[in-house]
Amino acid sequence: MEDIKVSDEKKSEEQISESVPTKTSRGLHGPSLGIGAGIAIVSIISAFLAVNIMDSNPELQFEGNSPTLNPQPTQQPTQPAAPQIIRISLDDDPVKGNPEAPITIVEFSDFQCPFCKRFHETTLPLIQENYIDTGKVKFIYRDFPIESIHPNGAIPAAMASECADEQGMFWEYHDKLFQTQGSWERLPKENVINEFKLYAEELGLNTNQFNECLNSEKYLDEVNKDYQDAVSYGVTGTLAFLSVMKKMVF
Numbered sequence: 001m002e003d004i005k006v007s008d009e010k011k012s013e014e015q016i017s018e019s020v021p022t023k024t025s026r027g028l029h030g031p032s033l034g035i036g037a038g039i040a041i042v043s044i045i046s047a048f049l050a051v052n053i054m055d056s057n058p059e060l061q062f063e064g065n066s067p068t069l070n071p072q073p074t075q076q077p078t079q080p081a082a083p084q085i086i087r088i089s090l091d092d093d094p095v096k097g098n099p100e101a102p103i104t105i106v107e108f109s110d111f112q113c114p115f116c117k118r119f120h121e122t123t124l125p126l127i128q129e130n131y132i133d134t135g136k137v138k139f140i141y142r143d144f145p146i147e148s149i150h151p152n153g154a155i156p157a158a159m160a161s162e163c164a165d166e167q168g169m170f171w172e173y174h175d176k177l178f179q180t181q182g183s184w185e186r187l188p189k190e191n192v193i194n195e196f197k198l199y200a201e202e203l204g205l206n207t208n209q210f211n212e213c214l215n216s217e218k219y220l221d222e223v224n225k226d227y228q229d230a231v232s233y234g235v236t237g238t239l240a241f242l243s244v245m246k247k248m249v250f
Contacts, residue, residue, distance in 0.1 A: 093142045093226070094170040096128070101138040103131070108144035108230045108240040111157035111177045112185050116238050120178045141174065143226040144238055153185060153192045155223060160196040162219035163210050164203070172203050 105127075109116045124139075131137035143161075145154030157177050164173030176199045184195045193214060200210040213219070230240065 093140055094165055094174070096139040096141075096171065097132040097137055098135040099138060101132075101136055103137045104140065105137060106140045106142060106242040108142050108226070108235050108238065108242075110143075110145050110150060110154050110238045111161065111174075112150040112154045112181065113146070113238045114181070117178045117181050119239055120175070141170075142230065143223045144230045144235060144240060145223060145227065146238065150185075152187065152189045155220070156189065156193050156196060156214070157184075158223040158226075159217060159219045160193075160200070160210075160214055162222055163213035164200065164205060166213060167205050167209065169203060169205055173199065173205075176203060 127137065127139070132139055143158040145158045147154055161170055161173050161177065164170050177196075180195075180199065184192050187195060196214065197207065197211050201207050233242065
């Protein structure tokens with residue numbers, strides 16, 4: 001497991017950004033987030049790359065102080081509120097980019113989410129070209145399958161991607177799932193699973209190993225862990241990103 005520890009006790013030394021969707025219903029995705037995600041992520045990266053950074057430790061740790069609102073001029077300054085800390089495990093999920101990159105972006109995503117598909121087709125390639133491939137960003141994918149609205153394919157797709165990762169082909173399979181989303185998203189669950197097995201064959205995976213992995217639901221617990229972790233961080237839908245910058249050095 002690879003983790004990073006980030007502190008925000010002094011803004012002049014450290015800075016972090018967390019971006020999670022706001023929903024009226026739990027576990028949904030929406031077009032406003034899908035459209036705006038690329039702008040938000042690129043803005044975060046651009047801001048963070050203004051400085052050099054260092055430090056590496058076991059967890060993503062978010063801290064933030066809330067300022068006192070409207071203090072009375074005659075009053076003594078009040079003690080700032082204690083920092084709120086959110087510790088975020090990077091788990092052992094698939095990673096793109098330089099392991100020592102100054103910025104880590106953790107995405108929680110659903111392979112059946114149309115706005116996730118849009119992000120991976122239109123925005124992620126730009127982030128890949130300008131930030132991941134240049135060693136500035138490490139990008140981590142974690143599962144957030146929304147079974148309540150995608151009962152047929154979200155969890156099987158997540159498990160299938162984990163089975164592909166077992167053979168070192170996560171990102172190829174990840175791309176395949178988004179590229180073919182329109183072909184499998186409305187299929188019955190048993191047909192979806194057969195479709196996923198065909199994709200493994202098309203990508204040159206060991207199909208016996210893949211099929212056994214998918215049939216046995218070997219990675220169901222891993223997928224559920226990602227989901228529960230996301231919920232504990234306040235994620236309520238897709239797309240959802242957590243972005244962190246290591247300690248700055250001036």
